[in-house]
Amino acid sequence: MASEDPDNQHFSVDGVDVTEAIRGHEVSSSVSAIAKHPLVRQGLVDHFRNVIAACERPGIVMEGRDITTVVAPDAPVRVLLTADEDTRIARRLAEVAGTASAPSVAQALSSRDRSDQSVVDFMNAAPGVTLLDSTPLTFDETVRELLRIIAITKETA
Numbered sequence: 220m221a222s223e224d225p226d227n228q229h230f231s232v233d234g235v236d237v238t239e240a241i242r243g244h245e246v247s248s249s250v251s252a253i254a255k256h257p258l259v260r261q262g263l264v265d266h267f268r269n270v271i272a273a274c275e276r277p278g279i280v281m282e283g284r285d286i287t288t289v290v291a292p293d294a295p296v297r298v299l300l301t302a303d304e305d306t307r308i309a310r311r312l313a314e315v316a317g318t319a320s321a322p323s324v325a326q327a328l329s330s331r332d333r334s335d336q337s338v339v340d341f342m343n344a345a346p347g348v349t350l351l352d353s354t355p356l357t358f359d360e361t362v363r364e365l366l367r368i369i370a371i372t373k374e375t376a
Contacts, residue, residue: 244319248327251334264290278369287348296372298365299344302354304328 229238240246253259267290271279283290287297302310308325315324344350349368353361 242314244315244323244327248331251331255334267291288345292345296369297345297348298368299348299350300361300365301350301352303352306354 229236230241231237254263267281267283267286271281271291278296281291287294287299291297304325308321308328311324311328312319312321319327349372351361351364351368353364356364
């Protein structure tokens with residue numbers, strides 16, 4: 220179960236909080252291998268579509284490498300958020316807070332990118348998807364830019 224409160228994000232499995240565990244190196248390095256299985260992929264797509272359908276708010280933010288093309292290809296706002304490899308490594312290192320070395324994070328990121336490219340083209344924005352390169356941006360600047368993209372999309376809809 221996932222929390223829908225953006226200020227209190229947590230995830231649990233059978234009542235056990237796994238919020239920290241799912242962000243760890245061991246889980247992250249296994250995601251691509253598991254996600255390649257068609258039944259797993261379809262189960263996740265169905266789950267995410269159900270979450271979208273059940274959302275009672277005027278919008279929802281989802282993250283994933285094929286959200287804009289497979290899960291919600293008709294969403295009114297679709298953004299491909301990118302950053303260069305060095306920035307992604309630095310951000311991932313901050314996220315794992317000393318539980319993994321820079322070389323292991325770099326290797327895992329590169330390996331996951333290669334593996335995922337055989338399943339989905341996540342590096343190129345599909346038609347109708349706005350590309351946002353967050354390499355030079357702070358978190359707050361990225362959020363402001365996303366809000367600007369949403370506002371522009373609403374104006375032109």
